Amino acid sequence: MPRTLYQKIWDDHVVDVLPGGEALLYIDRHLVHEVTSPQAFEGLRQAGRRVRRPEATLAVADHNVPTLDRGGGIAEPQSRLQVQTLERNVAEFAVPYVPLDDVRQGIVHVIGPELGASLPGMTVVCGDSHTSTHGALGALAFGVGTSEVEHVLSTQTLVQAPSRTLKVELTGRLGRGVYAKDLALAVLATLGAAGGTGHVIEYAGEAVSALDMAGRMSLCNMSIEAGARAGLIAPDETTFAWIEGRPMAPRGADFRAAVAVWRTLASDEGAAFDRTARLDAGEVAPMVTWGTSPDTGLPITACVPSPDDAPDAASALQRRRMLDYMGLSPGQPLADVPVDVVFIGSCTNARIEDFRAAAAVAKGRRVAEGVRALAVPGSGLVRRQAEAEGLADILAEAGFEWRLPGCSMCLGMNEDRLSPGQRCASTSNRNFEGRQGPGGRTHLLSPAMAAAAAVTGRLTDVRALI
């Protein structure tokens, strides 16, 4: 029977079938960070259990870390305790750990692929919902909670029920000034915030094949914003070329053997999906969200919608609440909304390609008066490369703060956060109320659009600047 990519990876990892019909699924890679792991290690300790396969586990601190200066350690006591707890746990349980001062340190979903730790055909989990990012490599990658982190540490498996499958077919080609992030926001606007619940999404079609790996990661990253368990893209020549030579990837004959296996992963002709959605990428314009749910993206040329046009009373109420929180009025052109802060970073958009796109817009321009702009690379290696390519200088000359790697203002667990009422053009993935700081207002967009907002001081159609 023809099988989908998801079914192939699933079948390949079933250790046992449990009495309730669920599978005991083998986990190849377990990524660990400081926020969702302390209670899991504590659980192991209390039960006298060990980490079954430290060599399948990779730990890094990213959520809490300062991005301005690490010379004096972490000032905030609770953040410091969390990072120190991780350091103590990885030492006690012999888990590979990328220290804070290592050039390879960065956001877990940036460094996993970058170091060749996550590879096609693998099962990858992390106590973090954006683990879906790694699906860009053709890995079945999903977020888990802390109890499951403990389960994986202790058994290298998870108890899982199979998901339904949703094929998102993206035809056509992206236009000038339109990026994978715009595509992700357009897909979300189509599916809705719960449109993927219970499903694993496979992205396919001409527009997906044409994306580079950074773009594929941005797209898969946001699958969780549709509620999907994971996002997947079949590995192809673009994937293999990108992986070859990465520090932890197989080399030489091993690499060729791996590629031979990876080629077999693509969904078979005629494989059945539970659902299919289709979108013409050629029709997608640069997008920006107006509300407090990531599925509220609209073309930058659109106006803020009115609650009166909502399909039912409950969604009208929800819209009114969103507009109130966001400080927007129905009918206001999106391209007219002034911003206070610009944030280029996060596991959605902090790769070298993202800074190239931002720098291309910022080059020779200045960040608008009164706007604070942050550029936070996803890893030390991205940071180093951006500096070597001159991108850091371009951004700094334009007036961006060029930071050290970490999650930073994506969720404001370190000192980088919005003040109440501040409005931010952000390349991150969530615009929930208070996500970037209590009372902060978030508009999600692409790095190029963020740079455009920085230099004009308002949400702007980047196509006018390139």
Add this chain to the structure above:
Amino acid sequence: MRPFTTLTGVAAPLRAANVDTDQIIPARFLKTVERTGLGRHLFAGLRYDAEGAERRDFVLNREPYRRAEVLIALENFGCGSSREHAAWALDDFGIRCVIAPSFADIFATNSAKNGLLLVALPRATCEALMADAEMGANARLTVDLERQVVVRPSGEAVAFDIDPGAKARLLEGLDEIGETLARAPAIDRFEAARAAREPWRPAIRL
């Protein structure tokens, strides 16, 4: 894990869809290395104003809902981040059961691991239960997992579906890791077969 069998208590209506985990427990409260003590930060952004004072209009700040053990909300409850702190915060506040038309996947898993029962019921039923809950202190709901019913103050029993595996684990409060460790030989066999078939699979090495 603490078992869930049956519960009779005050239900609080939270009339909102897409209640995300950033609302349930904002990121700034995730800096703990403990599982307990998060109840006071539950719904912090909605519950307290900028000065930290309680907002009178938020349901959990009103009697009798301060003592709520059941929460009733709308679609896609628990969407967003994987933070198990959301389940811990609800539990620490005293909520043992959430009723809504639908739940986000990771939140549902996290809840199950913590003995927090999620009951999915059609929207119209959730609306009716919210109306019950708004009747005040005497409007207690009973949630009976064994029988799979929610009993309204009127005595009417509303049936709900639940996955049999999840039900059994909740009723008995099973230690899932212990169960899986009992299957270690199967995991050993899987790893050995994999290593023989695909010796190129690399280990994490820094």
